[in-house]
Amino acid sequence: MERSVGSGQQQRRASLAPRLSVGFILARRFTLCAFANFVDVLRLAADEGDRSRPILCEWTVLSDTMNPMPSSCGVLVQPNEWLGDPRKYDYIVVVGGLIDEIPNLSPEYARYLQRAAAAKVPLVGVCTGAFILHRAGLMDGYRCCVSWFHHADFLEQFDGLKPVSDQIFVVDRDRLTCSGGASSAHLAAHLVEKHVGRAQARKSLHIMIIDDALRAEKPQPGIPLDLTTDDALVKKALLLMQQNIDAPLSAAEIARRLGASRRQLERHFQANVGMAPTLAYKIMRLEYAEFLLRHTDQSVTEIATSTGFCDSSHFILAFRERRGITPAVFRKAA
Missing domain, CATH: 3.40.50.880 (Class I glutamine amidotransferase (GATase) domain)
Known part of the structure; x- marks a missing residue:
């Protein structure tokens, strides 16, 4: 017992x-x-x-x-x-x-x-x-x-x-x-x-006001770099661009913050990623816009603001030039 x-x-x-x-x-x-x-x-x-x-x-x-x-x-x-x-x-x-x-x-x-x-x-x-x-x-x-x-x-x-x-x-x-x-x-x-x-x-x-559990493979709400390079100046510039998506810096300002000249920055970008820093920045902002279109309910106007475009018209035009469709059509397809 x-x-x-x-x-x-x-x-x-x-x-x-x-x-x-x-x-x-x-x-x-x-x-x-x-x-x-x-x-x-x-x-x-x-x-x-x-x-x-x-x-x-x-x-x-x-x-x-x-x-x-x-x-x-x-x-x-x-x-x-x-x-x-x-x-x-x-x-x-x-x-x-x-x-x-x-x-x-x-x-x-x-x-x-x-x-x-x-x-x-x-x-x-x-x-x-x-x-x-x-x-x-x-x-x-x-x-x-x-x-x-x-x-x-x-x-x-x-x-x-x-x-x-x-x-x-x-x-x-x-x-x-x-x-x-x-x-x-x-x-x-x-x-x-x-x-x-x-x-x-x-x-x-x-x-905790979190909708539901996300699986491991859910993308980070950041902007992963597709532009891979070993160049230190370019990597630092890309990171600086990521940190200022909603208020884009000029190429001259990026160069100044990194202690380089604008011409030096442009030469490094052209040699390592095959494009000007301004174009790389624009692509980065549009890729982030694609992320927001896929994973948020933000309006096109809100996304335009979040990605540093002066208004929705400029955003839609830039998006169409890159993807061949409007942001609304892209969201529906995604």
Whole structure:
């Protein structure tokens, strides 16, 4: 009889154990929204409504010093636990942030991540967390998702690796990486759906006013570069163009910001991508317009504004010249 009671107590304890346990490592000046989105999906999936009790999911912030960790916006987050046995967790999630801070990560974190990998604990890189995993030697042979915004930075730091910057997250065996921002909520929902249930994943996103879970292959809402080049000046110019899609800079202004002359910039573009910088910029803006037509409900006028055209008439004319059809026809076909 006593054995039967003991067995029943063990079963009840097992049934009450969280189905998903996550340990977080925050890089100095990490991206707060990426971390918050990930945690909130876990929090809302873990309990009824938004009561936030860690019943079905549990999460904790790990540290080697227990000092508050500053985010990129200055908000401090207090860790909960010292680095210990990584096998306590189903996943270790590394949340990155500003590129310049990545080399300053404590060696204790790298050793902890290496122990986790040796113990077969899946590792997750959020935002520039993928950079941190690479620096720790833990992404060799894996596909890796990075934000289109950091694509060029990644190539500069990790020669020979080919990051994925045209989808919101990548799951490659026991390595999961995402581009940050809202995509971290979708990656967290992917984990909740896998370990807790689809209903809980959808509930979390709906409470967060996110329509539904997006699959990994969903394109990032950025502008992936089709113009590939190894020329440093051209790469920096293309990134600057991406960052100023809605208010296009002149070629002279781009050159000035990069410490070059306009003629020098034009020569580099012609030699490396076979066109003038102004044409490359126009193509980039029209490709972003195509993305908005496919994936948003914005009107043609709103898209014209978002892509830096002075009015919808100029936008429609430029779009027709490139695709042979109007934006409205393109949207209907897409």
